[in-house]
Amino acid sequence: MTQNSRIRQTLVVLLGLTFVPVFAADPAGFLIWPKGVPPGGKGIKFGNHGLSVSHRDKSGIPELHQTQTDIFVIQSGAATLLVGGEISGGKTTEPNEVRGGTIHGGVRKAVSAGDVVHIPAKTPHQFFLEPGRQITYFVVKVDTP
DSSP states (O other): OOHHHHHHHHHHHHHHHHHHHHHOOOOTTOOOOGGGOOGGGSOEEETTEEEEEEEESSOOOOEEESSEEEEEEEEEEEEEEEESSEEESOEEEETTEEEOSEEESOEEEEEETTOEEEEOTTOOEEEEOOTTOOEEEEEEEEEOO
């Protein structure tokens, strides 16, 4: 084989490798949310966890997830998060989900853009917003055994 044919062969192989990634499919389960917006504007469930984006412009109601841990990444805005204690008067709204009522004995924590919050399963929590304030946060819900 001549020097020129080796160079041509090498160039063909390199050129072929250059185009392979363009035609490759995304790995199973891989997803990008352009600019943080989920496809269709809704959350997505993956095996043992789900992803969503929440936006609030008013205070929420007490929540308790029996079998899911919440992880919040605060994107913008600010609120007070009441966490811990016990819920009284809450109702089971779907399996393993309690909403409503009142939280007694919790602690109040200020949260704002850039904060990351981890709320274990079975922990009551509720957002409070001052009038005119808003908060947007990325949510990861992780199933717990």
